[in-house]
Amino acid sequence: MPSRSYLYLFSFSLLALGCQKPAPKLYTVEIKQMKFQPAELHLNKGDTVLWVNRDILPHNVTEESGKTWSSPPIPSGGSWRLVAQKNAGYYCNIHPVMKGKLLIE
Amino acid sequence: MKKSKILTSFIAFAMVAASIPAIAQKLTDPEIASVAVVANQIDIDNAKIAKERSKDTEVLKFAQTMATDHKAVIDKATALVKKLGVTPKDNATSKKLMADAAATHKMLRTKTGHAFNKAYIDNEVSYHKAVIETVEKTLIPDAENKELKELLESALPIFKTHLEHAEMVQKKHMSKMMNEKKEKEEKEEKQEKKKDKY
Numbered sequence: 001m002p003s004r005s006y007l008y009l010f011s012f013s014l015l016a017l018g019c020q021k022p023a024p025k026l027y028t029v030e031i032k033q034m035k036f037q038p039a040e041l042h043l044n045k046g047d048t049v050l051w052v053n054r055d056i057l058p059h060n061v062t063e064e065s066g067k068t069w070s071s072p073p074i075p076s077g078g079s080w081r082l083v084a085q086k087n088a089g090y091y092c093n094i095h096p097v098m099k100g101k102l103l104i105e
Numbered sequence: 106m107k108k109s110k111i112l113t114s115f116i117a118f119a120m121v122a123a124s125i126p127a128i129a130q131k132l133t134d135p136e137i138a139s140v141a142v143v144a145n146q147i148d149i150d151n152a153k154i155a156k157e158r159s160k161d162t163e164v165l166k167f168a169q170t171m172a173t174d175h176k177a178v179i180d181k182a183t184a185l186v187k188k189l190g191v192t193p194k195d196n197a198t199s200k201k202l203m204a205d206a207a208a209t210h211k212m213l214r215t216k217t218g219h220a221f222n223k224a225y226i227d228n229e230v231s232y233h234k235a236v237i238e239t240v241e242k243t244l245i246p247d248a249e250n251k252e253l254k255e256l257l258e259s260a261l262p263i264f265k266t267h268l269e270h271a272e273m274v275q276k277k278h279m280s281k282m283m284n285e286k287k288e289k290e291e292k293e294e295k296q297e298k299k300k301d302k303y
Contacts, residue, residue, distance in 0.1 A: 033259070034266040057177050057263065076177075094170055097269040 021046075024083075028052060029100065031059045031074070031092075036100035043084055045104050052079045059098070064089040132196060132247045138186045139193035140202065140244060141257065144236050145175040145182070147206040151228065154213050158221050167274050171229070171267065178260050185256055198239070219282055226275045233268040240264065 024046045030037045032054040041049065053059050053074045061080065062070040065088075071080040073094065084102050092098040132140065148171050155168035186193060209228055216224050240261055248254040 033262040035262070055263075056181055056259065057174050094173075095266050095270060097266055097273060 024048060026050060030054050031098075034095065034098060036061075036090075036092075036098060039099070040101045040103060042103050042105055045085060046083060048081055048083050049102060050079055050081045053077065058094060059092045060094050061090050061100075062093045064091050064099070130197075132198065132243065133194070134189075134248060134250050134253055135186075135191050135194035136196040136199070137244050137248050137253060137257075138182060138191055139195055139199045140239070141182050141260075142179055142193055143199040143202050144239070145179045147202060148175045148229075148232065148236075149179075150206065150210060151213070151225065151232070154210060155221075155225050158213070158217060159225065161222050161278070163274050163277055164222050164225060167226070167229070167270060170270070174263055174267065178263065181256060185252055189250060189252065191250075191253075198243070219278075222278055223282070226271060226278055229271040230268065230275055233264055233271055237261065237264050237268065 022044065025043070026048045027041055027043055028050045029041060030052050034055065036051075043049070051059075051061050051071070051074060053076055056076050058073040058075050060071050060073050061082075068088075069082060070093070071082075074080050084104065087104050088102045090100050090102070152168040152172040152175075155164055156172075159165055159168070209232075213221065213224055213228070240257055245254060245257045245261075248257060
């Protein structure tokens with residue numbers, strides 16, 4: 001009988017662990033050669049995205065559809081971070097042909 | 106008559122033939138540095154004229170980006186030539202760029218309103234196409250110094266992005282002009298119909 005209780009307890013713990021949300025991760029998007037690299041990022045809600053500007057020019061990241069979020073100008077060598085909450089297309093509002101996507105899985 | 110035609114043709118041919126070796130000749134690193142600085146400075150000057158003459162938000166924003174970006178490239182080139190101990194040297198290509206730019210600036214200063222915006226953005230499209238070609242086909246292959254070559258290679262995506270941006274503004278401006286023309290025509294048509302009624 002005690003061994004059966006342990007089995008239940010063990011199974012319950014496994015189940016609880018399985019239901020736990022994965023710990024938020026940090027993803028880096030490099031801004032290099034006038035491109036967001038990677039241009040499409042697959043991530044989970046709550047993960048953090050860090051944009052690092054490796055170009056010699058300032059860039060910016062702005063949510064495309066409703067401009068719900070926007071970074072200040074990111075200088076050469078600078079970075080900016082955002083906790084991703086939902087799918088978003090974004091672009092650089094200094095160089096509007098530069099585009100990227102955050103895709104929540 | 107025939108003689109003078111032959112003479113004119115000969116002079117024209119001689120002029121073209123004389124100009125080709127000067128431009129087609131392999132450029133030295135000091136000459137490449139000069140072309141790079143001049144080409145960037147020309148677009149900063151174009152942007153300055155746009156800021157003086159345009160009221161269009163898109164055009165002004167584009168001009169500001171050109172001024173900031175080309176200044177950043179010049180700063181990088183200046184720092185590199187200083188480090189390498191190279192003095193930029195005028196040459197046929199940089200002189201031609203300057204002469205063409207002087208003519209363009211003169212033309213731009215004669216225009217206002219939509220005509221200016223169109224002339225400015227059309228020139229930005231063709232200018233960036235020409236600069237990309239020069240960097241790809243002449244400056245990068247001719248550059249001897251590794252760091253100078255790398256700088257030119259890193260500037261290329263900037264110029265290509267500028268070209269795409271200029272084409273985007275050109276397209277928007279064109280559709281804006283078409284819409285305004287259509288609205289004007291519709292208004293005139295309505296007024297004509299009103300006149301006919303009375």
